[in-house]
Amino acid sequence: MSTVAPPPLPPLSPTDRTAVRRGRNRAVVDRAALHALLADGLVAHLGVDVGDGAGRHPVVLPCAYAVDLDGPDDGGTLYVHGSVAARWLVGATDATVCVTVTELDGLVLARSGFHHSMNYRSAVVIGIARLVTDDAERARALDAIVDHMAPGRSATLRPATRKELAATAVLAVPLREASMKARAEGPVDEPADVAAGGWAGHVPLRRTADAAVPDADSPGPVPAHVAARVAALSGVRSR
Amino acid sequence: MSTVAPPPLPPLSPTDRTAVRRGRNRAVVDRAALHALLADGLVAHLGVDVGDGAGRHPVVLPCAYAVDLDGPDDGGTLYVHGSVAARWLVGATDATVCVTVTELDGLVLARSGFHHSMNYRSAVVIGIARLVTDDAERARALDAIVDHMAPGRSATLRPATRKELAATAVLAVPLREASMKARAEGPVDEPADVAAGGWAGHVPLRRTADAAVPDADSPGPVPAHVAARVAALSGVRSR
Numbered sequence: 183m184s185t186v187a188p189p190p191l192p193p194l195s196p197t198d199r200t201a202v203r204r205g206r207n208r209a210v211v212d213r214a215a216l217h218a219l220l221a222d223g224l225v226a227h228l229g230v231d232v233g234d235g236a237g238r239h240p241v242v243l244p245c246a247y248a249v250d251l252d253g254p255d256d257g258g259t260l261y262v263h264g265s266v267a268a269r270w271l272v273g274a275t276d277a278t279v280c281v282t283v284t285e286l287d288g289l290v291l292a293r294s295g296f297h298h299s300m301n302y303r304s305a306v307v308i309g310i311a312r313l314v315t316d317d318a319e320r321a322r323a324l325d326a327i328v329d330h331m332a333p334g335r336s337a338t339l340r341p342a343t344r345k346e347l348a349a350t351a352v353l354a355v356p357l358r359e360a361s362m363k364a365r366a367e368g369p370v371d372e373p374a375d376v377a378a379g380g381w382a383g384h385v386p387l388r389r390t391a392d393a394a395v396p397d398a399d400s401p402g403p404v405p406a407h408v409a410a411r412v413a414a415l416s417g418v419r420s421r
Numbered sequence: 422m423s424t425v426a427p428p429p430l431p432p433l434s435p436t437d438r439t440a441v442r443r444g445r446n447r448a449v450v451d452r453a454a455l456h457a458l459l460a461d462g463l464v465a466h467l468g469v470d471v472g473d474g475a476g477r478h479p480v481v482l483p484c485a486y487a488v489d490l491d492g493p494d495d496g497g498t499l500y501v502h503g504s505v506a507a508r509w510l511v512g513a514t515d516a517t518v519c520v521t522v523t524e525l526d527g528l529v530l531a532r533s534g535f536h537h538s539m540n541y542r543s544a545v546v547i548g549i550a551r552l553v554t555d556d557a558e559r560a561r562a563l564d565a566i567v568d569h570m571a572p573g574r575s576a577t578l579r580p581a582t583r584k585e586l587a588a589t590a591v592l593a594v595p596l597r598e599a600s601m602k603a604r605a606e607g608p609v610d611e612p613a614d615v616a617a618g619g620w621a622g623h624v625p626l627r628r629t630a631d632a633a634v635p636d637a638d639s640p641g642p643v644p645a646h647v648a649a650r651v652a653a654l655s656g657v658r659s660r
Contacts, residue, residue: 224525224528224539224626225523225525225539225541227466227468227481227521227523228481229466229468229479229480229481229519230479231470231477231478231479238470238477239470239516239517239518239519239547240468240469240470240479240481240517240518240519241468241519241545241547242466242467242468242479242481242519242520242521242545243521243543243545244521244523244525244541244543246537246539277478278478278479279478279479280468280478280479280480280481281481282466282481282482282483284464284466284483286463286464286483286628289463289570289571289650291570291571291574291633291647293578293579294578294579294581294585295563295564295566295567295575295578295581295585296563296581296582296585296588296589298485298566298567298570300463300464300485300570302464302483304482304483306480306481306482308478308480324534324535325534327534327537328534328537331528331530331537331539332528332530332624335530336534338619339532339533339534339619340532340533340614340617342533342534342535343535346533346534346535349535350535368634368636369636371636371638375579376638378579379640380577380578380639380640381635381639381640381641381643381644381647382635382636382638382639383633383634383635383636383639383643383647384633384634384636385571385630385631385633385634385647385650385651385654386630386631386634387463387628387629387630387631387654388628388629388631389525389626389627389628389629390626390627390628390629391528391624391625391626392624392625392626392627394530394622394623394624395607395622395623395624395625396620396621396622397607397608397610397621397622397623399610399615399621400619400620400621400622401618401619401620402620404620404622405620408530408620408622408624411528411624412624415624415626
């Protein structure tokens with residue numbers, strides 16, 4: 183048998199269901215931008231369908247997550263986790279889910295209500311959720327979620343116990359089918375509104391961290407990986 | 422005919438499908454806390470189902486929103502808007518949707534990967550989306566969305582034109598069926614991990630605003646309502 187190279191990844195927005203329809207000028211097609219946004223984000227909003235028949239409806243819940251660009255899924259793997267008792271999460275196994283990561287970068291205050299907007303970066307990933315059953319992959323995914331919160335931290339912790347691993351469900355979503363939108367500019371007003379005068383502009387927003395708060399049982403100074411994380415998060419600026 | 426008072430609103434998590442199942446200690450049942458979170462949030466993640474039959478799946482997109490506690494829907498009304506050409510949005514008319522608003526307040530760095538967590542406030546509203554057809558309600562909703570971004574701003578703008586209103590779809594979701602979770606504390610570790618030593622704590626996160634950036638055509642100083650908004654957003658602190 184010959185070795186067949188995998189097909190190249192498409193640009194973002196490759197399929198009908200992730201194609202950016204509205205505000206097409208805002209679409210981003212560079213996978214590096216997707217990867218950068220997923221690295222910046224801390225919370226994903228995971229949408230799954232629950233219920234049956236006419237009672238079927240979406241539920242959207244916030245999740246910690248991590249990305250492994252070398253993961254086993256097409257385009258790389260996005261991991262989310264939760265309790266094995268979380269019906270909504272485990273019930274999404276083998277179903278199509280939607281994972282959305284949004285970073286809000288500013289309020290855009292135009293001269294008409296119609297042209298008010300926000301500056302943001304947002305990624306939408308649609309794919310079939312795979313329940314991770316391999317122990318090594320699950321342990322790697324959980325470490326990646328810890329390290330996404332604070333890079334370098336998982337190496338400072340004891341390994342997960344068998345009981346902890348048994349209590350934790352990990353879902354993997356392929357990154358192949360993804361789209362991204364971004365807006366990063368001031369207001370775009372009607373010429374007549376500009377001519378009429380009046381103030382318009384934007385308010386940059388960013389996330390910032392305050393100094394780490396040790397718990398009552400913590401010895402010594404804040405570890406270097408935590409201090410570095412606080413410094414990095416304090417420096418995340420919007421455009 | 423006698424006047425019948427409407428039934429009192431239930432506490433949060435009133436129905437099977439919004440009941441908080443996991444982390445029940447995190448459930449918030451006070452509607453005032455829900456209203457406060459919805460006032461603090463700027464972006465909602467709206468989940469709708471798209472597609473048919475076996476191809477039906479959720480899509481989650483970020484939206485600006487506003488709340489009218491005196492709105493016509495049971496428990497008050499949450500409004501989202503978009504282009505009338507946005508199929509995913511308009512297609513949700515009369516369907517059950519899920520609106521989730523999350524504020525991230527901190528990273529919780531425990532002594533085991535298992536007990537890592539985040540501090541956050543998150544509201545999940547599930548309800549049947551109503552397409553707002555009344556012109557007066559639609560104009561009120563759009564003003565509310567502008568004022569949610571910057572309180573007092575809509576009164577400084579010209580009214581929407583008929584063309585703008587015709588191009589804008591507004592969906593209303595009742596606030597009756599809602600749940601809320603919140604976490605606001607340091608790590609909760611296993612006693613054995615505490616005994617083993619090692620640092621644990623949390624990193625407070627908050628959103629902050631930088632000074633408003635006037636566009637090139639803006640005369641004079643930043644209006645008072647914009648400066649007040651920047652000051653208020655700069656002061657939003659996590660716990």
